[in-house]
Amino acid sequence: MDASIGVAHCFAMDSRPSAPKRPLVSVVDDDESVRESLPDLLREFGFDASSFSSAEEFLASDILGQTKCLILDIAMPGMTGLDLQQELRQRRESIPIIFITAQKDPVSRERALKQGAVQFLYKPFSDTALLDALNSAVSAK
């Protein structure tokens, strides 16, 4: 774990977005420890964070419209991450998606990227990798 690089990076670069309002990043993962730890990290990055335990919950919420980036698990009961990606496309929602998954799944990775995902990360991922992906997602918009 390159923690020192992470800190240096933090000091060296103002990672806070220039926009006055902190962009909202939504985390959708059925894994409780992810929902527990990731939002804190995102806030340290300078984002606003909200978390959902299922894709259905996210779709049902009114956060959808405000979400600037989606961090999405693949394997979930009910609607999977890939299902949600397809659903959003159908709804003409162009929220950038970063996929995170515990399982090495090259098939899903290829499909997700083909469908326009910004990044596909395997757990455990470093905070810098995540930050890079987030910056790409937000600046691409």
Place this chain on the structure above:
Amino acid sequence: MNFGNVGLAELVHPRQPDMEAKVKDPAQEIKRLQRCINDLVSLLALPALWKSKEPSQIVHTLFDVLIRMLRLDFAYGRFKDPTGSGFLQIVRISDSSELNVSQREIGKTMNDLFGGDGQKPFSPIRSKFGDQDISLFAVPLGLEREIGIIVVGCERDGFPVDVESLLLGVAANQVAIGLQEAHLLNEQRRVANELDQRVAQRTLELANANEELRKEIGERKKIEDRLRESEASLAQAQYLSRTGSFSWKVANDEIAWSEQLYRIFDFEPGTPVTIERINSRVHPDDLAAMIERVARARGSGGAFEYEHRLLMPDGSVKYLMAIAQGHPSAEGKLGYMGAVQDVTQRRSSEEALAKARSELANVARMTSLGVLTASIAHEVNQPLSGIITNASTCLRMLSADPPNVEGACETARRTIRDGHRASDVVTRLRTLYSKKEPALESMDLNETVREVMALLWTEIQKHRVTLRQEFAEDLPAALGDRIQLQQVILNLIRNAADAMSAVDDRPRELLVRTERADGNRVRLSVRDSGVGITPQAADKIFEAFYTTKTDGMGIGLSVSRSIIEAHRGRLWATRNDGPGTTFSFTIPCGAEGAADVENHFNAEERKADAA
């Protein structure tokens, strides 16, 4: 000789007028008397002609002679039917007679005149026949007319004269004798016939009896042959199956053995067998039980099933299985009959098979290392990911201005917690896959299952499975290796979840149940509502390397079964009444002797084999 009513005196001294006329001419008289003698001789010669003739033939012959001899007009005879109870009538009319009467008319008239039992006088009667006057003269046959009667008719006036009536008398006598003889002959013939018939009948009966006897002998021979064959077959069967038979009379300890049993014990066939001799072969470790069993058998008379070993002179050990059935003997005393089978081969091959199976399972476990590491990696990634995220956050919080110490503490705490989780998982997984004999100890099955379910909770949730549990509250402690059993339970629950992964039209229900089972055991069942298995697959799925998953290694169920069997338990699968399958295993409860466990295991196996 019967001369009818004509006495000898009258013969010698005939009626006067005739005598006077005749005396005038002595020469003629001599001629007449000569003719009479000649006729008498002819009459006396008749019986020779009549020999073996039928009565009617006799009478006809007589009538021929009489009609010619006496120049009769007709002759009528009525005599008893020798064959029946009626009468025969014969009428002969002379060819030269001028009588114009039919035979029937004559017969009828004679019957009227002389028939019945009336004592009619036998003197001549002059009667009219048509327009003729006929003299009728009746001559009885037999002393009391029992044979019959002859009536002759002649138109000559004065008929019959002396010699004529003499001749008629003699003729009557002769014919009577002839008829009697004929009758006797008939009787003789009849009796002879009857005798012949009886002899023939008897001969037939004897021939039949002989045939029957011959058949019976043939049958008996066949039966004896069959018996011999069957005895030979039995001996052969005993030899091939290594089974010997014995009988034991309790009162005098008389013991009889089949040849095969001698072979099993390695005693000289035919030598006497005693309890002491048997005990000299019984394995010392089994001897006490044997002695006790024999003592019990003396008193009880039921059925016995038992096993014991033999220690042979060359030091080798034989395994025997025996059954014996008590029964009252012919004298009402107690006796046993039984069979003993040498199962040494089977036992050693069973052991070899079990050893090979467990070796194979171990090999399978080793080669699944790739899967194992992937499995471990997956299980561990979850907490690892948490650690990295939380630690990163911790550092950022500390380097913020001002430092977010409270937040840093929280993230540090989570980090430590996740670190422990990861360690736990690794430890569990390592022991889960280690090759060890089950360390049997008293354990709580419910608690064991709960730990597994805690480990799998997240994974099960991902599969959108409803997990239900029904744990028996009074479940007794089981005898098992907790870690190894958890491996099995893990495998079963994972399989159940996988089985339902394609199910969308009904709830995915996974039920884990614990309960008491027969024979001092506990049972765990994992029931899913998945796709189910066919009856043919029910046993196949436990084979090593059998899998329905494209990336599966197929070691889960075969390893699980070998673990359960090492616990002296049983693992099996059954189709549900509804959709899906139920996997169950039973293991013995704690605080049980190994022997009892083994016996129950054998009984269960036999039950399963029979089912």
